[in-house]
Amino acid sequence: MNRNFSQFRAPKERSHSYHSKHYSSNPGRSTSINRHHKEDSYHGPYSSNFHRVKDRSLCAGQNLRPPKWDFTRLTPIKKVLYNEHPLVVSRDELMVEEQRKDLKILIQGHTLVKPIMSFEESNFPASFLTTLSSQFSGPTPIQCQAWPLALSGFDLIGIARTGSGKTLAYLLPGLLHIQAQTPIVNHKPIFLVLTPTRELALQVQHVCLEYSALIQLRSTCIYGGSSKSNQIRELERGCDVVVATPGRLLDLLEMRKIFLDAVSFCVLDEADRMLDMGFEPQIRKILEQLRPDKQTLMWSATWPKDVKKLAEDFLKDYVQIYVGSIELSANQNILQNIDFCEESEKSSKLLELLNRLMRDKNCKTIIFCETKRKVKSITIWLQRMGYYVDCIHGDKEQYSRESVLSAFRQGKIVILVATDVASRGLDIEGIRNIINMDFPNVAEDYIHRIGRTARADNSGFAYTFFTPQNYKHCSELLRILRESHQEIPPRLNEINHDYRSFSRKRGREFEHPTNKFPRYSQEARISKPYNGSKNSLTFKQPSYFSERGASYNSHGSCPSLQTHIADSFQSLSNASIQLPNTGSFHIPSNSPLQLSSNTSIQIPVEESVRQVSEWNVKMKLNSPFIPPPVYLNNPHPSLQNPLPAIPASYSIDNTNLSSQYDAITNTISHQYL
């Protein structure tokens, strides 16, 4: 693209007659445009080569073919809309360099487009400026550089930390781009935003609605899990912007309910995530449907190699903007805590942590887990512990996902347990803490997950349980911590050093020298018959969070959970008792049980009562259960009655065990469960 910067000019004004005819009242708009173009005989690129869907079971987009473009008939795209503000013009190269340095902007490609310093310098329409100024004090660094570049018609790749305002960085130029184009037959969309998740699509649509209404444009959100017919009806009414997830968009394309041949401004938000989720073929199919001369923008907080390939294939002569660092980097306003522990310790550590965090009035927290099953079991467990918590994962119906998110936004829920479906792009006010129950499989996900806190200029906390199974991520984690100027835990350096030297020496999976237990046999169990009884004692190394370890009692409602005694006691037929590493146990030397620290024993209750009667066992709660202040502060009616605390420990002596058991069960289950 050969660009001469003297070409920069304001978007060509539409004639007054056009505006009054087409934009005076939104509802009538599509009809008037249809009328206006009735005589147009070019029916777009789909007219001859569209293949009807024959088999719905085939993967989405299977029947779509790239359109054949007749460039002689295509209306030229007006891409260059930028009019430099006199203040920007007056800054020389040196000043611009300084400015980029201050804002930590790195730019590759066309470096001549200067960043702006204030909303006024953007030359946006007055309605945008008023709204922006009423919400924010000035543009974020990515907005400073991306707005002038996007309005100058460049394809671009924008990489900036989580929560840095990337959504507005692409939405506002996109909306102005629509305004500058010649009106389209049938009110087809001109601006397309693709997002990896439904929640992100809805969120982008929410922001888009606010700004598109200011310039009388219409935006529609197309996403899976909700009614197609409503979305089709919306499309039939005509729209200028479509925010979509790839699967549903391809469905509607195949059904010929949407046509993308007029799209001349396309955004891939969280492109790397879309590839992670296996959407690459779908994205390629969709991009093939768009005009080849369109303007394309890709956005992410991280930029792995496979997305670069996609960019090479679909972007032309593009500019790359990095804010902060070229390497993947986390938001520096997040204080990142790493807790080195065993899998089996996570549950008690989580409780301790939540007890502490929930004392703070500002306590909105997301707990990320690796699997849907784990999300479900932790949610049930925490609900039983009395926390007001709900979850979101891919198995949930869409309406339920949306209602949980809405309750979380409104503060009716203060803890959200989630899979990575919530790790990207979600912008929810007031999230203070992120807990990584499991370290994610890739370091990028760690950055995105913790990026749900400290949005815009706020700060936040991240807590990550780091187990030996995660040691392979040591060096990446170290790099992320260093990049974001965090204090490096000495243990992490140690582990990294050991991991590298051990894996070099052995050429196999690392085992830390201080390992006392077989750390990689997550599900290793030893079952021993107990006195010939068919009930057996089960030694279990992993925590009850382990998916296969979770079991349910005869009522099918209550998970039998190790580690925390409250759950152990309320489970009637199958309970577990954590034997803490405190020496409060007297176990006869001839017992078949040989305990090691962090080992827990799962014993059916009947057996355990009989068994413990022979020993003198003192059982302890791992941490005292103190009702979180959310009960006291929360406006939700079910949470207004403060609950009494459960004592930190219960003693059971070897007399009258059943009645002691009943008493404790009553205290715990009647009050809390």
Ligand SMILES: Nc1ncnc2c1ncn2[C@@H]1O[C@H](COP(=O)(O)OP(=O)(O)OP(=O)(O)O)[C@@H](O)[C@H]1O
């Ligand atoms: N100029 C600005 N000044 C202050 N806050 C802003 C500004 N622009 C946007 N924001 C706010 O910053 C928050 C984060 O914005 P946004 O969701 O666009 O971030 P993001 O960079 O897309 O994050 P992620 O990478 O996590 O998706 C939003 O609440 C948004 O309203």
